[in-house]
Structures are given as structure tokens and as C-alpha cells.
Amino acid sequence: MNVLLLGSGGREHALAWCINKSEKLDKLYIAPGNPGTAEVGTNVDLSLSDFEEILDFIEDQEIDLTVVGPEKPLVDGIVDFLEQKGHKVFGPSKKAAQLEGSKKFAKEFMKKNRIPTAxxxxxxxxxxxxxxxxxxxxxxxxxxxxxxxxxxxxxxxxxxxxxxxxxxxxxxxxxxxxxxxxxxxxxxxFMKGEEASVFVLSDGQTAKVIHNAQDHKRIGEGDTGLNTGGMGAYCPAPVVTNEIRHRIEKEIVLPTISAMLLDDMPYKGILYCGLMITDKGPKVVEFNCRFGDPECQAVVPSLKTDLLELMEAAAKGELAGHEIELDNLYRCCVVIASEGYPKSYEAGKVIEGLNRISVDANVFHAGTVSKDGEILTDGGRVLSIVGAGETLQDAIKNTYAEVRKVTFENAYYRSDIGVKGLAHLDEE
The missing domain is CATH 3.30.1490.20 (ATP-grasp fold, A domain)
Incomplete structure (x- = not known):
């Protein structure tokens, strides 16, 4: 298969890395990509807002499947546009993407269908x-x-x-x-409880939970300061117990996918369920129409099942016969950011130490650029470092050992990613 992946962040590098492992893959293109995606595929300079340009590339390169990473092209209707031209796309339609594109739509949808939320x-x-x-x-x-x-x-x-x-x-x-x-x-x-993210794969009728994770949105230690795009994540999240997982599927996932189908906007692709685990059970904080970032960077390395095969099945409406298998390791993802993020920050800092990252860990690029043989910072969230372990404690320890190998001027990261998960495990 020839695959086009749209996007340029850490999420897209993680997806490109995972898709590149598939035996079904012939050629992988990433638009516009980043220095990390260039190591696992071919970056192409396409504008994500120019659907005609993307269509021309798909037809010229005989792309079999287009995978849409970020939310904006989905909300703007790229899936509808490409499918009407006869091309397979992994992602929800413009109507279905309203679950993320409009908070009002999502809240009214949940109220109508009695899906628990604030x-x-x-x-x-x-x-x-x-x-x-x-x-x-x-x-x-x-x-x-x-x-x-x-x-x-x-x-x-x-x-x-x-x-x-x-x-x-x-x-x-x-x-x-x-x-x-x-x-x-x-x-x-305001809902009191602990947040968790659950990722669902759907072909419009069949829905399968891939994995769960916990994001860390705030910039400061102990979840303080401004909200960001996400400063780190770990998976699985111990707050999502077997009982909670069953309730999430029964009370949130299945009613959502069923109601979308009945409302004539079948949901295909990844459904991100951002949840609050309250004393009354799981409630929806928000829906997203794609993988979360940085949760994606922690989740996809856990997949033993071929991700490209799952994406193709979802796009074709043939997910029912597929199972999702995980490697049962814990993973921790730490985002290294430019000091000043999420407000103003300086770019153009030389990144050193990437060649020292262990083969057992992953480094996913986000805000980076390649220039004169060096990798420089080029964004607020610069890199995601992911380590694994048999226990959450080992995963955290292994990840921070890798994080300390990477340096650039004014680098910033939180040192408490995963600590809330350890507290849950200590209680067991």
C-alpha cells in the first residue's frame, strides 16, 4: 500500500513510525512532516488547507490510503472531499468531526443521548x-x-x-x-475527579477500544499554571480500572458510536474520549476526532497489531473481524518544550544528544527543523521522549534517563509525569 499521512507534529511522527513497521506498506509520504518523519518516510511539501493540491498528489502517487493526523482538516471536511473523488481516508466526515469542532454540538449530542457529562x-x-x-x-x-x-x-x-x-x-x-x-x-x-483519555477505533458500526492513557495539560509541576497542548502522558492509566473500563464502553463508547450511526453521520477513524473519572463514574470532558498528542506517542508503541491494517479496515468498514493486541508494557512520554511555552519562546536552538537515545526508547519530533546537518528547535513543544517498563515506575525511570540525554538552550520539561498513576498503584 502507498500511504499519505497528513500532519507535522509528534503525533504524526509516532503514527509514521508505527505505520512504517507494517508489512502491508510500500511507500509512506508525510505532508508536511518534520525531521523525525523524514527518517521513516518521505516528507512532501503540501498545504493541509489546499485539498486540491492534496488530491493531485494522491492521484499522481497512486495513494491507497490517506491518514489524517490533526483535527482542522477533518473539521474542514477533507474526508468528504477525498471520498467523493473515490479515495480511501482514515478519519471521520465533516459532520462526525463536529464532536470536536463544536463544543456546543458535542454537549447537545451527549445530552440528547444521555451520555454522562458536565x-x-x-x-x-x-x-x-x-x-x-x-x-x-x-x-x-x-x-x-x-x-x-x-x-x-x-x-x-x-x-x-x-x-x-x-x-x-x-x-x-x-x-x-x-x-x-x-x-x-x-x-x-467543574467536574471533580481524575482525567483519563480513552482511544477508540471505529469503522462507523464496529467500535474497539485501543488503549487508555493520562495526559498532563498544565505547564507546571503538580498540574499548575497554564493549559498547554500536553506536557506528557503515560499508559495505561491505573485510574481506568477493569470496572471503569467496562462502564466507559457501555455508557460512553457504544452509545456514542450507535447514536452517530442513527443520526446518519457514522463515525469512522479515531474517537478520543477525554474523560473525568468522578465518584459517580466516568463522564465526558471532551471528544476529539483524532489521536491526542502526546498520548498518541505513548499509546502506539504499545500496539502489537498492525496499525496500518487496522486503519485500512476502519476506512473500508471491515473492522469487525480484527482484534487489537497490546504488549502489556507501561509507557511514559515526556514532552521537552521551549522555555516560555505556551506563551512566547525562542526558536533556533541546537538540539544535542538525540544520537544517545537508547534503542529501547522512542524520540518523536514535533517542533524541530533540520538545517546545515543540525536539528534545531522550531516550536513550543519540541520533542517527545517515550520509555517503557514492566511497571509504571520502571517506565517513568527509563523515560527520564533518556530525557536527560537530550539538551538545548532553555529546554523545559515537567519532572512529575506519571506520579498520579504511581499513587493509585500504591493504594492497591
Missing amino acids: DYETFTQDEYDEAFEYIKNRDEYPVVLKADGLAGGKGVFICETEEDVEQRLNQLKEDSKLSDAAETLVVEE
């Missing part, structure tokens, strides 16, 4: 004053503010005080990077 209200940007009064009158803190549309993981704010709410409402309205996504605002109750 209570909420929605307001247009013209109604922000009413939203502020609504929150003041409820007088229940923390409260969660969410921009309805895509905001690169930066459109969600947990507000502790009335002053905090006012500040964030103004930011959502005035920040040019957020205002379009925040034309509609979702105000949610």
Missing part, C-alpha cells in the same frame, strides 16, 4: 454579559469556560473567582487567536 449552558459572543451574570448568580467555583470551536488546545479556562471569569471572558473576546473559536461560549460545571 452540566452546561451556551452563550453567543454578544451574550458574554449574560454569561457573566449567569456565572455570578450560580456562585459555584471553579467554573469552566470553553470556546466552542477549535483553539489549538488553548480555548479552555478553569476559573476560580469572579475576577478570573471576567478576565477570561475578555480574553476570549479580544484575543485574535481565540475570538473566532469563541463566537459561541460553553459554560460548564
Whole structure:
């Protein structure tokens, strides 16, 4: 098979690395890719917003399957566009991708189908004053503010005080990077519990849970500071017990896939279920229409089953006859970022030590660029380092041993990825 993978981040490097291991693969192209993906395939300079350019490449190179990594092309309808031209694509349709593309759509969908989630209200940007009064009158803190549309993981704010709410409402309205996504605002109750991510593979009718993980969104140690795209992850998450896993499938996964099918928007591809494990059971924080980043970097190395074979089966509606097998190791992923992220940061720093990474670990590129034979930083989240172990403690120890081998000026990473998981295991 000839495969085109769209994207350029750590998630796409991990997917490219995993797809490259498949015996079914002939040629792998990544658009636009990064220095890491260039090691496992061929990078091509395509714009993810130019669907006609992508179509021309698919037809010229006789691509058998296109895999869409990031959310924006999915929400913009690339699957519909390519399928109408007769090409197989791994990912949900524009309608189905609304589960991520619109928080309001997702909340209304969950309410209609009795899928457990937080209570909420929605307001247009013209109604922000009413939203502020609504929150003041409820007088229940923390409260969660969410921009309805895509905001690169930066459109969600947990507000502790009335002053905090006012500040964030103004930011959502005035920040040019957020205002379009925040034309509609979702105000949610704050759910107490522990977060977990569950990844589901679906062909529209059949759904199979791949794995679970726990992300670390906050920039600071102990889950403090600003939200980011994700500073690390580990899998599996001990908070997802066998009982919780069964409830997630019964109360969230199967009702979601069934309802999407009944609503004439069958869900194909990866469904990311961002969950809060509360004292009443699992509830949905958010749905995403693709693999999470950095959870993907921890999850896909755990697959013993051929990922490309699974993707092809999902795209063709033939997933029922396939099983998913994992290697049963724990994995920890630590993101090395540029100091200053998620705000302003400097790029162009020389990265050293990549050649010292153990063969038993993985390094996935995200914000990097190759120049004059050197790898330089070129983004906020620069690299993901993934280590494995028979126990979570070993996975964490092995990962940080690799992290310390990689250096660049003003590098930053959290040193507590996976600690919450250890606390659960200590309780057993």
C-alpha cells in the first residue's frame, strides 16, 4: 500500500513510525512532516488547507490510503472531499468531526443521548454579559469556560473567582487567536475527579477500544499554571480500572458510536474520549476526532497489531473481524518544550544528544527543523521522549534517563509525569 499521512507534529511522527513497521506498506509520504518523519518516510511539501493540491498528489502517487493526523482538516471536511473523488481516508466526515469542532454540538449530542457529562449552558459572543451574570448568580467555583470551536488546545479556562471569569471572558473576546473559536461560549460545571483519555477505533458500526492513557495539560509541576497542548502522558492509566473500563464502553463508547450511526453521520477513524473519572463514574470532558498528542506517542508503541491494517479496515468498514493486541508494557512520554511555552519562546536552538537515545526508547519530533546537518528547535513543544517498563515506575525511570540525554538552550520539561498513576498503584 502507498500511504499519505497528513500532519507535522509528534503525533504524526509516532503514527509514521508505527505505520512504517507494517508489512502491508510500500511507500509512506508525510505532508508536511518534520525531521523525525523524514527518517521513516518521505516528507512532501503540501498545504493541509489546499485539498486540491492534496488530491493531485494522491492521484499522481497512486495513494491507497490517506491518514489524517490533526483535527482542522477533518473539521474542514477533507474526508468528504477525498471520498467523493473515490479515495480511501482514515478519519471521520465533516459532520462526525463536529464532536470536536463544536463544543456546543458535542454537549447537545451527549445530552440528547444521555451520555454522562458536565452540566452546561451556551452563550453567543454578544451574550458574554449574560454569561457573566449567569456565572455570578450560580456562585459555584471553579467554573469552566470553553470556546466552542477549535483553539489549538488553548480555548479552555478553569476559573476560580469572579475576577478570573471576567478576565477570561475578555480574553476570549479580544484575543485574535481565540475570538473566532469563541463566537459561541460553553459554560460548564467543574467536574471533580481524575482525567483519563480513552482511544477508540471505529469503522462507523464496529467500535474497539485501543488503549487508555493520562495526559498532563498544565505547564507546571503538580498540574499548575497554564493549559498547554500536553506536557506528557503515560499508559495505561491505573485510574481506568477493569470496572471503569467496562462502564466507559457501555455508557460512553457504544452509545456514542450507535447514536452517530442513527443520526446518519457514522463515525469512522479515531474517537478520543477525554474523560473525568468522578465518584459517580466516568463522564465526558471532551471528544476529539483524532489521536491526542502526546498520548498518541505513548499509546502506539504499545500496539502489537498492525496499525496500518487496522486503519485500512476502519476506512473500508471491515473492522469487525480484527482484534487489537497490546504488549502489556507501561509507557511514559515526556514532552521537552521551549522555555516560555505556551506563551512566547525562542526558536533556533541546537538540539544535542538525540544520537544517545537508547534503542529501547522512542524520540518523536514535533517542533524541530533540520538545517546545515543540525536539528534545531522550531516550536513550543519540541520533542517527545517515550520509555517503557514492566511497571509504571520502571517506565517513568527509563523515560527520564533518556530525557536527560537530550539538551538545548532553555529546554523545559515537567519532572512529575506519571506520579498520579504511581499513587493509585500504591493504594492497591
